[in-house]
Amino acid sequence: MAIYLVEIFDYDLVIVGSGLAGLRAAIEAAKVGKGKLRIAIIAKNQLMRPHSISAEGGSAAVLYMDEGDSFDLHAYDTIKGSDYLADQDAVEFFVRQCPVDILELEHWGIPWARREDGRIAQRPFGGHSYPRATFAADRTGFYEVHTLYDTMLKYGNIDKFHEQFVYDFLIDNNTFRGVLAFDIPTGEIRIFKARAAIIATGGLGRLYGYTTYSHLVTGDGLAIALRRGLRMKDLEFVQFHPTGLVPSGILITEGVRGDGGILRNAKGERFMEKYAPSKKDLAPRDIISRSMMTEILEGRGYKGPDGLDYLLLDFSPIGDEKIKEKLSQVREIGIHYVGLDPLKSPLPVRPSAHYTMGGIDITTTGYTGVTGLWAAGEAGCISIHGSNRLGSNSTSECVVFGKQAGGDSAKWLLSNDKQVNLSEGDRAYAENFIADAYKDKGDNDPYDIKRELWKTMDRDAYVFRNEKDLTEGLKIVRGLIERSGKITIAEKGNVYNQNLIASLEMKNLVELAEVVIYGALQRKESRGSHFRTDFPKRDDDNYLKHTIIQKVGGELKLSYKPVTLTKWKPEARVY
Amino acid sequence: METLKISVYRRDPATEGEGKYVDYEVPMEEGMVVLDAMKYIEKHIDPSLSLRWNCMAGKCGSCSAEINHRPSLMCKARVDSYKGQKITVSPLAAYPLIKDLVTDVSQNWDLLKRIPKFTPKEGLEKPWKISQVDIERSKEFKKCIECFLCQDVCHVIREHNSGYFGPRHVVKAASLDMHPLDALDRSTFMNKDAGLGYCNITKCCTEVCPEEIHITDNAIIPEKERAVNAQYDPIAMIVRARRKGRGNK
Numbered sequence: 031m032a033i034y035l036v037e038i039f040d041y042d043l044v045i046v047g048s049g050l051a052g053l054r055a056a057i058e059a060a061k062v063g064k065g066k067l068r069i070a071i072i073a074k075n076q077l078m079r080p081h082s083i084s085a086e087g088g089s090a091a092v093l094y095m096d097e098g099d100s101f102d103l104h105a106y107d108t109i110k111g112s113d114y115l116a117d118q119d120a121v122e123f124f125v126r127q128c129p130v131d132i133l134e135l136e137h138w139g140i141p142w143a144r145r146e147d148g149r150i151a152q153r154p155f156g157g158h159s160y161p162r163a164t165f166a167a168d169r170t171g172f173y174e175v176h177t178l179y180d181t182m183l184k185y186g187n188i189d190k191f192h193e194q195f196v197y198d199f200l201i202d203n204n205t206f207r208g209v210l211a212f213d214i215p216t217g218e219i220r221i222f223k224a225r226a227a228i229i230a231t232g233g234l235g236r237l238y239g240y241t242t243y244s245h246l247v248t249g250d251g252l253a254i255a256l257r258r259g260l261r262m263k264d265l266e267f268v269q270f271h272p273t274g275l276v277p278s279g280i281l282i283t284e285g286v287r288g289d290g291g292i293l294r295n296a297k298g299e300r301f302m303e304k305y306a307p308s309k310k311d312l313a314p315r316d317i318i319s320r321s322m323m324t325e326i327l328e329g330r331g332y333k334g335p336d337g338l339d340y341l342l343l344d345f346s347p348i349g350d351e352k353i354k355e356k357l358s359q360v361r362e363i364g365i366h367y368v369g370l371d372p373l374k375s376p377l378p379v380r381p382s383a384h385y386t387m388g389g390i391d392i393t394t395t396g397y398t399g400v401t402g403l404w405a406a407g408e409a410g411c412i413s414i415h416g417s418n419r420l421g422s423n424s425t426s427e428c429v430v431f432g433k434q435a436g437g438d439s440a441k442w443l444l445s446n447d448k449q450v451n452l453s454e455g456d457r458a459y460a461e462n463f464i465a466d467a468y469k470d471k472g473d474n475d476p477y478d479i480k481r482e483l484w485k486t487m488d489r490d491a492y493v494f495r496n497e498k499d500l501t502e503g504l505k506i507v508r509g510l511i512e513r514s515g516k517i518t519i520a521e522k523g524n525v526y527n528q529n530l531i532a533s534l535e536m537k538n539l540v541e542l543a544e545v546v547i548y549g550a551l552q553r554k555e556s557r558g559s560h561f562r563t564d565f566p567k568r569d570d571d572n573y574l575k576h577t578i579i580q581k582v583g584g585e586l587k588l589s590y591k592p593v594t595l596t597k598w599k600p601e602a603r604v605y
Numbered sequence: 606m607e608t609l610k611i612s613v614y615r616r617d618p619a620t621e622g623e624g625k626y627v628d629y630e631v632p633m634e635e636g637m638v639v640l641d642a643m644k645y646i647e648k649h650i651d652p653s654l655s656l657r658w659n660c661m662a663g664k665c666g667s668c669s670a671e672i673n674h675r676p677s678l679m680c681k682a683r684v685d686s687y688k689g690q691k692i693t694v695s696p697l698a699a700y701p702l703i704k705d706l707v708t709d710v711s712q713n714w715d716l717l718k719r720i721p722k723f724t725p726k727e728g729l730e731k732p733w734k735i736s737q738v739d740i741e742r743s744k745e746f747k748k749c750i751e752c753f754l755c756q757d758v759c760h761v762i763r764e765h766n767s768g769y770f771g772p773r774h775v776v777k778a779a780s781l782d783m784h785p786l787d788a789l790d791r792s793t794f795m796n797k798d799a800g801l802g803y804c805n806i807t808k809c810c811t812e813v814c815p816e817e818i819h820i821t822d823n824a825i826i827p828e829k830e831r832a833v834n835a836q837y838d839p840i841a842m843i844v845r846a847r848r849k850g851r852g853n854k
Contacts, residue, residue, distance in 0.1 A: 079665040139723035139784055141744040148734030183718050215703050244660035280662050477648050520652035525704045529652050
């Protein structure tokens with residue numbers, strides 16, 4: 031068992047997470063800091079392997095105003111898609127910034143797809159009234175990550191730390207002082223003392239069993255923020271992507287439908303014609319996911335393994351050449367994971383947990399309200415997505431607001447010389463935290479708890495929700511939280527100890543699950559991704575507001591925050 | 606229930622001088638991949654088994670190992686494709702061992718950092734115009750997921766301390782050199798600093814690439830040709846020098 035070597039690092043800025051938001055933040059902080067700031071970027075895995083690489087379809091940006099697209103149109107689509115829960119001032123800022131930041135990526139070398147005339151090509155995406163998803167085949171996020179990573183390497187003052195498990199932040203008197211982590215290959219404890227940090231750890235991820243998220247995403251940054259009293263906003267809104275590949279849940283990009291693919295039920299019907307007569311298969315994700323589950327629940331689906339009943343995604347209208355050129359990865363996934371070639375056969379799909387609309391309550395520059403602490407990307411909630419995000423707005427969000435958080439934190443660091451200090455107690459705290467995690471505290475197995483959590487969330491907090499299921503789910507999750515304190519981890523070694531990591535991740539997930547279900551139970555209306563069968567209508571009189579949940583003395587404290595409306599009045603959402 | 610017999614290399618360098626192969630039996634499942642078997646062992650048989658993994662979808666490049674001594678991604682290696690053969694799993698042999706199946710591949714981070722970065726030509730009119738064909742050419746190399754299987758299989762890296770950066774890094778250079786608007790010529794760097802001349806084009810790297818990048822034919826050979834032209838072809842040298850003088854490539 032461990033001898034806890036504590037190594038202390040000293041930085042101006044620590045960025046936690048190396049996805050699109052974290053990488054973009056690091057570049058901007060280095061640029062604005064002009065070599066005067068000591069910056070570290072740390073991540074749980076090797077830095078160039080964040081979950082952002084899995085983003086497939088595209089990044090939204092208004093590039094062709096002369097052809098009919100406009101900022102107002104992108105903003106309206108986003109706000110209508112959000113079911114009017116997005117803050118409209120933030121959305122207006124976002125849509126104006128997207129083209130600037132998307133073209134910047136081009137100048138850093140990303141292989142954006144082209145039109146015949148050599149200019150950037152864009153593809154249609156769900157809920158957008160203009161084809162404005164800028165893309166690089168069906169691996170947009172992957173190319174974006176690598177472009178940003180390469181660009182980051184140009185800056186000498188960014189230190190890179192791979193495979194660091196972050197387990198707490200030092201925050202006192204509403205002021206951030208440092209990040210606590212351990213080095214996964216050695217088990218060595220590390221304190222990253224810092225004047226500022228940016229949380230860019232992504233969404234809730236593996237809260238669900240059937241999901242497009244990679245196993246890496248366990249909401250670590252969100253859970254630490256929750257425990258440290260930060261405000262969690264709108265966490266009950268979880269996006270279910272219509273086309274998760276049965277049985278694994280692997281993402282099949284919306285780009286398939288953008289390029290002409292069609293969803294069909296077991297009777298062969300193009301059922302989306304019924305639910306969204308004008309947008310059909312390119313309606314927003316919440317609407318398609320609900321329509322799919324209605325088809326399945328009414329018996330027009332196919333029987334799948336472990337209750338994963340499914341529908342079919344038909345590629346035939348796209349054409350073989352286009353599939354080979356623009357959807358080559360999807361094709362490979364089909365062939366490899368289910369033995370079906372989309373050139374010859376449709377793929378089995380079902381709504382899969384995909385994205386966290388909510389997050390840490392932040393401003394448009396990513397500020398959390400805690401001195402020295404910012405957040406960006408999926409971990410934050412500004413909110414530009416409200417209760418339902420449109421496809422291709424998230425990678426753009428990461429780039430746009432990663433840049434904002436990086437720039438704003440760097441400016442703040444340059445404008446003051448406020449120092450932070452560590453105390454002897456910090457070191458003892460950091461050591462005891464891990465020593466305690468190794469201790470035998472009961473006969474619960476962390477993997478069992480995680481499996482039960484998945485079962486509960488997949489059943490009680492999925493596409494359709496109601497009071498009875500949510501109440502039952504909350505009870506189960508609270509039981510799991512209790513059990514999560516009474517576990518024994520089987521492996522006691524220091525080096526690459528996945529049992530230790532799995533147990534800490536599991537604790538993060540169960541605590542976040544409580545917030546998701548609690549928020550869902552309190553929101554007695556249906557809006558965007560959150561659909562209550564017992565309250566099937568949107569209720570603007572009572573719920574046109576953001577849910578804010580804070581953990582105070584171990585209890586969840588609920589409050590609300592108004593939505594900022596500028597020029598778009600809430601109206602019925604018809605597609 | 607049908608079970609799978611699988612042999613896994615185990616060693617903690619902190620306490621064990623020699624490694625050993627340990628046999629495990631895991632329940633077979635439809636569509637099972639080698640990574641599933643490793644995770645089963647870690648969860649249900651021996652929690653001390655260390656492995657690096659993440660997306661389970663062949664995209665992140667974390668779970669590289671050798672399966673029957675062939676460099677492979679564990680998440681893509683279906684156990685039913687080894688019918689009849691015994692399956693043996695061991696760490697990448699070209700890299701220092703951290704524990705069991707986890708190796709230290711960090712030397713690659715330093716090599717990647719040394720390759721001259723994307724540098725667009727000056728004074729380009731905006732928006733940039735590039736044809737799709739040109740995009741595809743550099744995109745093939747940008748597909749690389751940095752799993753380092755090509756590095757592992759390369760006998761120059763395994764057997765000779767030559768200073769050759771390895772196939773992944775030639776692919777990186779090619780991805781930049783073949784960007785239609787890039788202004789640099791990396792051939793001298795690749796030849797002098799990255800030891801490209803040591804590659805004797807056995808094509809092993811191409812065979813193991815999970816992204817099916819034509820590493821040898823499309824990256825290494827063209828990069829070698831550029832290097833040779835740059836160094837030895839007097840006419841090419843004059844043309845290049847004059848072009849450079851005009852601020853173009």
